[in-house]
Amino acid sequence: MNVLIIGSGAREHAIAWKLRQSQYCEQVFVAPGNAGTAAFGTNASIDIHDFNELAKFACDFNIMMLVVGQEHALVEGIHDFFQGSEYLKHILVVGPKKAGAMLEGSKDFCKTFLQKYNIPTARYQTFTEATFREATAYLRTHSYPAVIKADGLAAGKGVIIAQDFEEAVDALEDLLRNKRFGNASSKVVIEEYLHGIEVSVFILTDGKEYVLLPEAKDYKRIGEGDTGLNTGGMGAISPVPFVDAAFMDRVKERVIMPTLRGMQQEKMDFSGFLFIGLMNVNGEPYVIEYNVRLGDPETEAILPRIKSDLFELFRALHDHKLGEFELEVDPRTAATVFLVSGGYPEGFEKGKEISGLEQVPADVLVFHAGTRMEEGKLVSSGGRVIAVTALADSQEAALAKANAAAEAISWKGRYYRHDIGFDLKPARLV
Known part of the structure; x- marks a missing residue:
């Protein structure tokens, strides 16, 4: 069976390395891959946000399994796209549909889900640029350190641990007003710091x-x-x-x-x-x-x-x-x-x-x-x-x-x- 892995990092290199050990895995393709993944399969120079291009590749190379390592593709709905196509729905996709991917795609969505189903998590509130003044007032009474997170995907870098009020306000300014992470920081989640x-x-x-x-x-x-x-x-x-x-x-x-x-x-x-x-x-x-x-x-x-x-x-x-x-x-x-x-x-x-x-x-x-x-x-x-x-x-x-x-x-x-x-x-x- 031919497998297509989506991503270009060390995670995708490790997945390719591991899958290549299986007797059931005939060919491994990695889009776009890197110099290391090329040792375990074939790199495909494809824009992973272009689902039509990925679909054509999957058909051309008889892909039977799609392993999505990269979070943006999941949040953008790659699984939904493949399952919604008559020519692609037979492909086994490892990765959730867009609705499930929102557990990562939005910190606010995630916290709402945790709260709704009584799963232990830190107390929090969510703010936007329109509620910047309310966010500042909230931070005045907040305990420190305080954790400030960009709502959307930020490659693991969208979390700031502010040690005091001034640092927290600077972080808010950077995220909400300066749009440090673009649309990913159009909302921020402020939560209590957990000691552990x-x-x-x-x-x-x-x-x-x-x-x-x-x-x-x-x-x-x-x-x-x-x-x-x-x-x-x-x-x-x-x-x-x-x-x-x-x-x-x-x-x-x-x-x-x-x-x-x-x-x-x-x-x-x-x-x-x-x-x-x-x-x-x-x-x-x-x-x-x-x-x-x-x-x-x-x-x-x-x-x-x-x-x-x-x-x-x-x-x-x-x-x-x-x-x-x-x-x-x-x-x-x-x-x-x-x-x-x-x-x-x-x-x-x-x-x-x-x-x-x-x-x-x-x-x-x-x-x-x-x-x-x-x-x-x-x-x-x-x-x-x-x-x-x-x-x-x-x-x-x-x-x-x-x-x-x-x-x-x-x-x-x-x-x-x-x-x-x-x-x-x-x-x-x-």
């Missing part, structure tokens, strides 16, 4: 049954010790030490099952991944956000731990047999470290030649994010450039391997965090 430690939980679901995937913890801040601006993600660890059976039971009972009941009540046709961003507050799970696809860089940490055939898992999704699927997981720790361009997440230069990949040990995985081939040379083409993932029997050993590999890969201005997993040491969990 984050964890990302993933399920694959048809809206009724689900398979629980390995959890991970990602690191969004650019600086060591979780300082500086938010990024798309600087690294990840899986499994997460504090996520024991008791905590996961609470997650299933208080978050996953109410979420599925809500999907059914809202008549959401949901068929794909649900990423549940949680805050562990004194052992209790609170939902920070939903994403309707796999996370990045979490994908690069969790897929290497899945021993089961990913293609067969997707077939179980579309055959409504997830309840019968037994996921086999590697018990070892996976550590992922992201290498980024100097200056990221703000201004950065592209086109820098990358070297040192030949020095990476064979048992360390390298997933490309922002790379391309230029006159026979591998060069950077984005802010986040390469993710390296190492597996080992302990977190310390996995991180040592991943950091050594990261150090071997180089280009002008290359930067990475050396402290991924710093807050998961046993001494911090007592």
Whole structure:
């Protein structure tokens, strides 16, 4: 069966790598892909927002499965488009329809859903430019830190944690009046800051049954010790030490099952991944956000731990047999470290030649994010450039391997965090 993956990052590289291992997967195409995905399939230079062009490609190359890694395509309704076409509706789409994708596409929609179905989350209010004065008054009485989020998609960068009133007002000005993220910040959600430690939980679901995937913890801040601006993600660890059976039971009972009941009540046709961003507050799970696809860089940490055939898992999704699927997981720790361009997440230069990949040990995985081939040379083409993932029997050993590999890969201005997993040491969990 031929598969088309939508996206161009390290997440899509990891999905292509994993699917290519299946005996049932004949050809893998990635649109548009990157220099790394080309090693596991064929890159297709297609505008992923042009659904007609994607439809033509799917017909021309006998695509039978569409795996949507990229959130914008889901929010724009790619699943609805394919299912609504007589020539495309036979294609198995991994990713929800537009109505379900709004769980990620709008923070306000997400918070309303959480509140309606009594799923634990932080208190919040939503404001627009028209209610800027009310938002400012609200912030005067708000506790600090305060979390201010752009309502729409902002590539993981639309969250500001304001430490005081002045910083919060500056953030409001930037988002609502200066339109820092365009239409994505035409509304903002202001919510209370939850004191705890984050964890990302993933399920694959048809809206009724689900398979629980390995959890991970990602690191969004650019600086060591979780300082500086938010990024798309600087690294990840899986499994997460504090996520024991008791905590996961609470997650299933208080978050996953109410979420599925809500999907059914809202008549959401949901068929794909649900990423549940949680805050562990004194052992209790609170939902920070939903994403309707796999996370990045979490994908690069969790897929290497899945021993089961990913293609067969997707077939179980579309055959409504997830309840019968037994996921086999590697018990070892996976550590992922992201290498980024100097200056990221703000201004950065592209086109820098990358070297040192030949020095990476064979048992360390390298997933490309922002790379391309230029006159026979591998060069950077984005802010986040390469993710390296190492597996080992302990977190310390996995991180040592991943950091050594990261150090071997180089280009002008290359930067990475050396402290991924710093807050998961046993001494911090007592």
